[in-house]
Amino acid sequence: MRLFIPFRHAGLMALPLLAASCTADQLPEEERVIAPILTSAQAIDEFTYARPAEARVTHVALDLDLDFEARRVEGTATLDVQAAQGAREVVLDSNGLVIGGVTDGQGNDLQFTIGAADPGNAEKGEPITIQLGQSTGPDLQQVVIAYASAPEAEALQWLDPEQTAGGRYPFVFSQGQAILNRSWIPTQDSPGIRQTWEARITAPEPLTVVMSGISRGDPEELENGRRAFEFTMDNSVPPYLIALAAGNIEFAEVGARSGVWAEPEMLAAAAEEVGDTEELIDAGIGLFGEYRWGRYDMIVLPPSFPYGGMENPTLTFLTPTFIAGDRSNNGLVAHELAHSWSGNLVTYSSWRDGWLNEGVTSYIENRIVEQVYGEDRAEQEYALSFASLEDMVETNGADSPLTAMRTPDGTSPFDTAGEAIYDKGTAFLKTVEATVGREAFDEWLTNWFDSHAFQPATSEMFLASLREDLVAGDAELEERLMLDEWVYGTGIPDNVVRPDAAAFAEVDAAVTAYAASKALPQATTWRGWTAAEQRRFLAELPERLSADDLAALDRALSLSRSGNNEILFLWLEAALRNEYEPAVPQAREFLARVGRNKFVAPLFQALWDTGEWGQRIATGIYDDTRAGYHSMTRGNVDGIVGYEAGGEAASVN
CATH class of the missing domain: 2.60.40.1730 (tricorn interacting facor f3 domain)
Incomplete structure (x- = not known):
């Protein structure tokens, strides 16, 4: 190995050094x-x-x-x-x-x-x-x-x-x-x-x-x-x-500025799935200004990658679980691309301000999705996000510190509630946009990125900029925005802009019909729904379902044969929490091939919460699959199943 003598380059700028001796x-x-x-x-x-x-x-x-x-x-x-x-x-x-x-x-x-x-x-x-x-x-x-x-x-x-x-x-x-x-x-x-x-x-x-x-x-x-x-x-x-x-790994060009790396066996499917990337880049630039990173390439990693995506500049890391064959999960690509402005360009100074990266990014993601895929899809995806936020607040209580966008001092960056950072952050910016007007808000947000490019930022700075450049001393507007309550408070502020109730009107009617009489959508209706609509239906199913109910759902909607991992996960979660034995082999196969924490930890939790039935299954699966999971996923599942280092998952008496 030779010592690499680093070359000198101009860069954009080094971060400042502060010292009392420097005026x-x-x-x-x-x-x-x-x-x-x-x-x-x-x-x-x-x-x-x-x-x-x-x-x-x-x-x-x-x-x-x-x-x-x-x-x-x-x-x-x-x-x-x-x-x-x-x-x-x-x-x-x-x-x-x-x-x-x-x-x-x-x-x-x-x-x-x-x-x-x-x-x-x-x-x-x-x-x-x-x-x-x-x-x-x-x-x-x-x-x-x-x-x-x-x-x-x-x-x-x-x-x-x-x-x-x-x-x-x-x-x-x-x-x-x-x-x-x-x-x-x-x-x-x-x-x-x-x-x-x-x-x-x-x-x-x-x-x-x-x-x-x-x-x-x-x-x-x-x-x-x-x-x-x-x-x-x-x-x-x-x-x-x-x-x-x-x-x-091999490379496939997607467009003039973008391409994707993957193992040869996955490359064709990966390239097809991210085929809209150039349009997504153009949408981001049109909305919020210059793309400053040169290229936007991606790599589809093996399944053990623990996240949906990671916004590494010039090379977004992606989970293979987003590949559905119809680009229905490309909100993930839009999200990681959106980090090119929020997170990568302007970064939170400490982990307590995680919403400055993820909440702002999720808002931009939704705007890019609207630009490329239309208002209906964007509104449906916002509705799913908002439902997750409401569920989290209901579970933890509106006064819980977990529901605050800016996390309390001492909170590990691995212990934050994603709904408070991603989903509440999105709702906050949607609310500001609706209150001040889209044109004014877009101009402000673009200027925020330009004036803070390649710099760290804090919640305090973000709110100060909003007040100086948008509120501009308007006391009535300040009161309507409720800025401090959003960022530092708990729960969901009263002025929140809620999703359009019509976004899932047909699906919600089907959910109501199913809850009342177990009436299922027609197979043709189900196939005609968007992936977001299918996810909404499955997410709203009753908690308790019988084996006959689950068998009928699977027969009518072909849930266990879905090629969309988001749909397959929701099906397996419903099946496992209801101790549906026919789903166990598929759950075992799914957990062996998927390492994304979003799917893995909840499925182990669903098994564990059933008691002896699921705990025996969970310990057996985890003993076989733990070594293939990333340390972050292992850490989460270890806590669920009582795994002890050097041993096995907790035994069940």
């Missing part, structure tokens, strides 16, 4: 704009050891080998560190990294220590404190860290050949959000500390490496049967967006 007029203009953000109370990130006001990482250069046998990455990370005057150390985040040594840019050894993990927050990992040369700053110093990840690094999912579609070659992918990238990259792993990056990654032939940056060209053939792939990201990004995947 405002000593900082570059763009840093004076952002300087107050990192030290504001709302921007403080409880889940990093970094002290960015003293020394902050601005650029990361990785030179790593992928070792599939040892299940680790190994090499160097060269960090550019901006240090304040008098700063003597920089603190990084780590979770299980094995550090071989640290040097400065001239090869001189630097002293470092690896601290103890926070006993009250084990998922935070441990700090790496590196001694710097004395700074006369603010100035830039270079730190080179030789290291390896641990085999159990939570961000990396190593797959054996039999866990892939082709079955011949291994695969690896990363998932950095929220605070997992510190398990394979020694940096300051906090969303507000944006960094540019570059990488040289080697992998054994014939595997191909892709990353969430721009490829520098064809891979370099090495003498040891490996190939080296190089990438760069000149836009500063939150570190959780540094992502890689490697496997036997």
Whole structure:
């Protein structure tokens, strides 16, 4: 392995360094704009050891080998560190990294220590404190860290050949959000500390490496049967967006700016499913301004990927479970694309403001869907989202902190309620739009992205901008918007814009008829419904159904033969919570081939909640499937089934 000497590039801008010794007029203009953000109370990130006001990482250069046998990455990370005057150390985040040594840019050894993990927050990992040369700053110093990840690094999912579609070659992918990238990259792993990056990654032939940056060209053939792939990201990004995947993958062009990677066995279906991507990009640009990332490529990963999608810049990661053959689940692509504005371009400063990424993105997703697929589909998808929000509020209570968009201090980024962040955030922006008018709101939101591009943000900043540029001192408008109640309050504010009741009028009538007399829609009617309408019907079924009811549903609507995983999941959930034995083999097969947490955890929960019947089934399935799930999915299901490390799922007496 050779030391990768990082090249210097202009980038867009490094995040500002704040220090008492630096007066405002000593900082570059763009840093004076952002300087107050990192030290504001709302921007403080409880889940990093970094002290960015003293020394902050601005650029990361990785030179790593992928070792599939040892299940680790190994090499160097060269960090550019901006240090304040008098700063003597920089603190990084780590979770299980094995550090071989640290040097400065001239090869001189630097002293470092690896601290103890926070006993009250084990998922935070441990700090790496590196001694710097004395700074006369603010100035830039270079730190080179030789290291390896641990085999159990939570961000990396190593797959054996039999866990892939082709079955011949291994695969690896990363998932950095929220605070997992510190398990394979020694940096300051906090969303507000944006960094540019570059990488040289080697992998054994014939595997191909892709990353969430721009490829520098064809891979370099090495003498040891490996190939080296190089990438760069000149836009500063939150570190959780540094992502890689490697496997036997091929590329299909979708349009001038877009394409998709997948295993050869999945490539044709993947390319067909994302065929509307260019239209989605055009819609996003038309609505909210310039697309600043160059290309918009995607990769359809093996099934163990735990999320629907991940918005890694230039390379969205997608679950194969969204492939339905009719593009009915392409709201997922619209959502990850929408992050190109909200989340990737303007990023929350701390995990407490998750709605600034996901709620704003879900709103933009809905607007893109409306532009490309029409008002009816957009309204139906909003209705599904709003129903999820109402269910969550009803389950937890309107006064529950879980229903607040801005999550309470100390809440793990893995423990937030998605409905409060995604669905309530969408409803909030729908309400603002309806109150001030779409034209005015679109102009404001576009300006928000433009004026905060490549910067961190807080709820406080978002609301201040709304008040300055939209409310503009109008006391009556301020009262009608209820801004603080939306962002900081619990429950659903009274001024919420509800979905059009007509969006699912036909379906809701069918639900009522079924509840009254078990009258089922005609097969032709069912096939004529949109996927959203089918999901609405299944989601509204009575909780308790008999075996005869379920058998009749399946016969009439062919639910167990659906090619849409969203539909299949709802069918299996209904069947399992009602102890429907004929569905168990299909549930077993589904849970063995799908790793998406949205499906996996609720199905195990449905089994577990039945008592002895389902718990015996759940423990048997989980003992067979756990190893194939991502650490995030495993963590959720472990808690459901009482799995103990090194053992098996809890036995049932």
